[in-house]
Amino acid sequence: MTKLHAFTVYYVKKARNHRWRCSDVTFWCVDEHLCNQWIQALKELLEMQKSRPKQLLVYINPYGGKRQGKRIYEQKVAPLFSLASISTDVVITEHANHAKDNLFEVNIYKYDGVVCVGGDGMFSEVMHGLIGRIQKDSGIDQNNPKASLVQCNIRIGIIPAGSTDCICYSTVGISDPVTSALHIIVGDCQPLDVSSVHHNNMFLKYSVSLLGYGFYGDILKDSEKKRWMGPMRYDYSGFKTFLSHHYYEGTIAYQPAKHTLGSPRDKDSCRTGCYICKKSEQQLAEQHKDCGLKHEEGEEEWKVIKGKFLAINAVNMSCACPRSPKGLSPAAHLADGSADLILVRKCSRFDFLRYLVRHTNQDDQFDFPFVDVYRVKSFQFTSKLSEDNESNVMDIGKKRFGQFCRDHPACCCNIVNSTWNCDGETLDSSAIEVRVHCQLMKLFARGIEENCKDEAAYSQNSAEQLL
Numbered sequence: 464m465t466k467l468h469a470f471t472v473y474y475v476k477k478a479r480n481h482r483w484r485c486s487d488v489t490f491w492c493v494d495e496h497l498c499n500q501w502i503q504a505l506k507e508l509l510e511m512q513k514s515r516p517k518q519l520l521v522y523i524n525p526y527g528g529k530r531q532g533k534r535i536y537e538q539k540v541a542p543l544f545s546l547a548s549i550s551t552d553v554v555i556t557e558h559a560n561h562a563k564d565n566l567f568e569v570n571i572y573k574y575d576g577v578v579c580v581g582g583d584g585m586f587s588e589v590m591h592g593l594i595g596r597i598q599k600d601s602g603i604d605q606n607n608p609k610a611s612l613v614q615c616n617i618r619i620g621i622i623p624a625g626s627t628d629c630i631c632y633s634t635v636g637i638s639d640p641v642t643s644a645l646h647i648i649v650g651d652c653q654p655l656d657v658s659s660v661h662h663n664n665m666f667l668k669y670s671v672s673l674l675g676y677g678f679y680g681d682i683l684k685d686s687e688k689k690r691w692m693g694p695m696r697y698d699y700s701g702f703k704t705f706l707s708h709h710y711y712e713g714t715i716a717y718q719p720a721k722h723t724l725g726s727p728r729d730k731d732s733c734r735t736g737c738y739i740c741k742k743s744e745q746q747l748a749e750q751h752k753d754c755g756l757k758h759e760e761g762e763e764e765w766k767v768i769k770g771k772f773l774a775i776n777a778v779n780m781s782c783a784c785p786r787s788p789k790g791l792s793p794a795a796h797l798a799d800g801s802a803d804l805i806l807v808r809k810c811s812r813f814d815f816l817r818y819l820v821r822h823t824n825q826d827d828q829f830d831f832p833f834v835d836v837y838r839v840k841s842f843q844f845t846s847k848l849s850e851d852n853e854s855n856v857m858d859i860g861k862k863r864f865g866q867f868c869r870d871h872p873a874c875c876c877n878i879v880n881s882t883w884n885c886d887g888e889t890l891d892s893s894a895i896e897v898r899v900h901c902q903l904m905k906l907f908a909r910g911i912e913e914n915c916k917d918e919a920a921y922s923q924n925s926a927e928q929l930l
């Protein structure tokens with residue numbers, strides 16, 4: 464009978480398996496003044512949330528994964544952004560490198576973040592654009608492998624719409640567009656280590672997830688020809704590569720990561736608020752403070768390993784994905800300034816299969832005599848082919864390996880090199896120099912949250928956050 468006044472509050476509701484959903488509740492009352500007071504108070508509270516983005520630059524790869532990027536963004540993400548009063552500039556990419564090139568042209572500083580809708584390859588492109596742009600604007604030469612790179616404070620949000628979506632899964636705990644959109648809206652921030660990859664004093668790429676030679680390099684190379692198959696191409700090429708059972712000879716030199724507290728065989732993994740990553744953040748801040756007195760990194764010890772390898776994988780994060788929920792290195796940290804270097808030596812097909820299967824169950828994939836894992840802050844790799852030509856792996860910077868393969872007689876090229884898979888894109892050189900840059904960039908994420916024991920009680924209590 465009486466006139467009612469109302470307002471609706473939208474909030475995040477946590478569901479199972481790290482999934483977030485948007486829910487709403489409407490409040491009614493008869494007193495108009497009281498209702499307005501509530502609205503005003505809530506608006507002021509929201510205004511105080513300084514970490515929430517107001518303006519975003521969005522890149523959509525319409526051809527990633529199952530080619531659903533545009534639909535996913537328009538139907539699931541854009542309505543949430545507008546509900547949260549976020550304004551967006553949207554670019555639908557027309558070709559590879561469109562997003563990357565665009566980031567060198569636009570005024571990136573007017574945005575609170577960049578969103579990429581696509582897979583790991585698309586994320587990689589946006590990250591290269593953003594990190595490259597910041598270095599350019601700061602006068603840093605990316606070709607110098609020893610350069611101290613400038614941290615990028617413009618956060619990247621990943622709306623998963625690719626094939627593997629390992630970076631999203633490893634930083635959020637699930638590949639789900641709505642969950643990722645909500646992490647962007649509430650303004651989460653997760654720092655991330657980035658590896659730089661050089662060859663011969665020339666910058667090649669950055670990597671945040673997997674740098675893989677041998678098995679994962681060969682899968683990627685074969686699967687690129689099968690793009691029309693969509694995400695299935697990795698199963699097809701994976702099976703084919705497994706049967707081919709190629710191994711590669713080479714030398715690895717690495718510098719152990721002595722600054723971090725963890726080890727790759729730890730039972731605990733990196734979770735929201737991880738103290739090992741916090742410790743690295745403190746060390747980084749101290750380094751920035753007394754940068755004049757910085758100790759020479761190059762002086763520290765190098766360990767050298769020669770051998771025949773089925774796979775060489777360097778991962779900056781666990782690389783968990785729906786295919787392997789605990790990932791390639793379950794105890795790797797998102798932001799500790801180190802990478803886990805996994806060496807799988809020549810072994811039988813059966814043993815290699817046992818190793819692969821352990822990525823999908825609870826057994827320890829490092830507990831094999833032919834698998835070694837090291838936590839490193841930098842490493843170099845040279846294949847046997849290049850080595851025969853040039854001798855000292857420690858001096859790869861001075862030499863010109865690229866020349867060798869092209870000039871080599873065709874007859875030997877069957878036993879040649881594999882290629883590096885760098886976050887889902889192939890590299891042209893096999894000889895590379897890699898260095899981990901602690902927390903070089905930031906994501907709209909908070910790492911994987913600890914599983915709650917009582918999920919039912921959880922969703923009723925503190926788990927809700929105002930939109």
Ligand SMILES: CCCCCCCCCCCCC/C=C/[C@@H](O)[C@H](COP(=O)(O)O)NC(C)=O
Pocket residue numbers: 582583584585625626627628629672673679682683697782784786787790791819820822823884885886887888
């Ligand atoms: C019985 C056999 C079991 C096989 C389990 C093997 C574990 C699979 C672990 C995959 C780790 C993938 C790391 C992520 C790589 C992506 O950057 C890349 C590119 O992803 P994108 O296509 O851009 O989404 N994907 C691949 C397969 O190379």
Ligand SMILES: Nc1ncnc2c1ncn2[C@@H]1O[C@H](COP(=O)(O)OP(=O)(O)O)[C@@H](O)[C@H]1O
Pocket residue numbers: 523524525526527528529555556557558559560561580581582583584585586588624625626627628887888
């Ligand atoms: N419009 C486009 N046309 C063709 N390729 C594109 C386009 N936009 C982006 N790309 C490239 O597609 C590659 C793969 O995209 P990604 O979104 O990672 O999908 P997937 O996970 O299926 O590999 C990226 O390396 C990116 O550079």
Ligand SMILES: [Ca+2]
Pocket residue numbers: 656778779780795796797798799800801802
């Ligand atoms: Ca790391």
